[in-house]
Amino acid sequence: MKDLTMQEVQQQVDDYISQFEEGYFDPPTLVIRFCEELGELARVVSHQYGPKKKKPDEEEGDMELEMGDLLFILICLANRQGYNLNEIFIKTMDKYNCRDKDRWTRKKTPEQL
Incomplete structure (x- = not known):
């Protein structure tokens, strides 16, 4: 499978959910x-x-599958609310790049070594 854009991911989830009469769960349920x-x-x-x-006797869990379930539900919530996850991601990265720009010790670049 090729890499997907966030818009394509949101559309795939919407296509899947749209098959069912029930549609998206309400926000509290999600x-x-x-x-x-x-x-x-x-x-x-x-x-x-x-x-x-x-x-x-307990089954071995799968971290990737659990992360995938979280991602799917988060996309469902975003779609249900009409949010664009690409825009949300850009805003969030801007927040972290500004707020935390001097919070952590940066690795030295090759030029600094």
Whole structure:
């Protein structure tokens, strides 16, 4: 599969959801689903990196799949609200580039070495 633009990603999700009479869930339901999926991702991370290891009879979680579920639900919420995720991403990066520009220690460039 080729790399997709954010607009194409949002359109693919909309095409998928549009197949169903129910359409998009309402915002509270989407946020609740997002929280549930975040919990599933947290469990995988805890099992792989944290102190709480999985039980012997418990299935191995998949971090990529859980991140994909979170992304899908976030896109559903954005589409439901009519938001353009590309614009949101640009605004967010501008915020971080301004607010946190001097917050962390920058790596030296080859010219500085």
